[in-house]
Amino acid sequence: DARVTQTPRHKVTEMGQEVTMRCQPILGHNTVFWYRQTMMQGLELLAYFRNRAPLDDSGMPKDRFSAEMPDATLATLKIQPSEPRDSAVYFCASGSFHSFGGNTIYFGEGSWLTVV
Amino acid sequence: SQQGEEDPQALSIQEGENATMNCSYKTSINNLQWYRQNSGRGLVHLILIRSNEREKHSGRLRVTLDTSKKSSSLLITASRAADTASYFCARRSVSRNQFYFGTGTSLTVIP
Numbered sequence: 001d002a003r004v005t006q007t008p009r010h011k012v013t014e015m016g017q018e019v020t021m022r023c024q025p026i027l028g029h030n031t032v033f034w035y036r037q038t039m040m041q042g043l044e045l046l047a048y049f050r051n052r053a054p055l056d057d058s059g060m061p062k063d064r065f066s067a068e069m070p071d072a073t074l075a076t077l078k079i080q081p082s083e084p085r086d087s088a089v090y091f092c093a094s095g096s097f098h099s100f101g102g103n104t105i106y107f108g109e110g111s112w113l114t115v116v
Numbered sequence: 117s118q119q120g121e122e123d124p125q126a127l128s129i130q131e132g133e134n135a136t137m138n139c140s141y142k143t144s145i146n147n148l149q150w151y152r153q154n155s156g157r158g159l160v161h162l163i164l165i166r167s168n169e170r171e172k173h174s175g176r177l178r179v180t181l182d183t184s185k186k187s188s189s190l191l192i193t194a195s196r197a198a199d200t201a202s203y204f205c206a207r208r209s210v211s212r213n214q215f216y217f218g219t220g221t222s223l224t225v226i227p
Contacts, residue, residue, distance in 0.1 A: 004158075033215065042219030043159075043204065056214065091158060093215075103147055103208065105215060107158035 002026045004108035006092050012114045018080040021111045023092030024073055030098075032075045033105060034060075034067055035091040043091070049075065050097065082115045089113070121218045122205055128224040135192040137221040139205035140185075146208045148181060150190050153202045153220070162203075163190075197227045 005024040013019055025032050034046040047057035052069040060067065064083070069075045079086055089112050095105035122139050129135050139148070147166045151159040165172045165181045165188065172179045178191040192199055202220040209216065 035217070043217035045214060045216060048214065093159075103149065103164055104161045105206075107151075107160070109158045 002106075004092055004094050004106050006090075006108035006111050008111055009109065010112045010114075012116065013082055015083055015115055016081045017115075018078065019082045019086075019113060019115075020079075021077045021090050021092075021113070023075040023077075023094075023108060025075060025092070025094030026106055027073070029094035029096045029106075031095045031105075032069060033091075033093040033095075034075070034077050035093065037089040037091060037110070046077070046090075079113075082113075084115045087114050122203070122221045124221060125219065126222045126224075128226065129195055131195060131197055131225055131227050133195055135195050135199070135223055135225070137190045137203050137223070139188045139190070139207075139218070141188075141205075141207045141216075142186065143207075143209055145183075148179075148188050149206045149208070149215075150177075150179060150188075151204045151206055151217075153204065155201070159204060159217075192223075195223075195225045197225050199223060200225050 007022045031050050033048040036044045036046055046060040047067040048055055049069050064079055066078045089110040091107050091110045093105040093107045145167055147164055149164045150162045152162050153159045163174045163177050163179050165179045176193045181188045202222045204217045204220040206215045206217050
């Protein structure tokens with residue numbers, strides 16, 4: 001059963017520490033999304049990649065956040081330094097999008113981050 | 117928020133009743149999709165409606181789309197306690213292959 005895998009599932013860290021979240025998209029999917037979910041803002045799109053190339057990261061605070069896809073099986077989201085306001089659930093999602101179609105994206109179970 | 121909202125924010129109904137949730141958006145869309153999120157879990161795709169469609173059914177789900185009003189609704193008929201979850205609409209924009217979500221509707225179905 002293909003699924004998006006995220007690690008860690010839960011992370012508690014101190015302010016100022018570096019946090020790295022990892023995502024393994026579904027094999028064969030060419031598009032990867034990073035979302036952040038909070039009660040106040042709902043689901044915010046942070047960044048997304050197509051064929052490992054970053055297409056849009058305008059939703060991401062550039063000074064402390066960075067997103068990469070070192071290879072087709074791994075996407076990373078890094079926060080350095082972390083702040084309490086970064087506490088949220090971070091979701092990775094993947095999908096297969098081509099000129100001829102593709103519409104559904106599949107979510108991982110999320111990384112629950114608490115910065116104290 | 118990015119591109120629109122769902123309403124109501126919260127909805128509580130008795131088992132067996134119908135639940136209706138609405139979604140509004142601001143820019144042109146390619147399609148609109150509804151997702152469900154159980155507490156502590158990721159989102160799961162429910163149903164998709166294309167911009168040239170007006171209504172779609174899937175089991176107990178009925179989705180409508182009014183592009184002139186830039187709105188959609190999700191109807192869950194004969195609700196069950198297991199339908200308790202948050203429901204989100206995702207707008208896939210025409211200009212960019214992105215999916216925008218809102219804050220969702222939290223549905224509670226009381227047994």
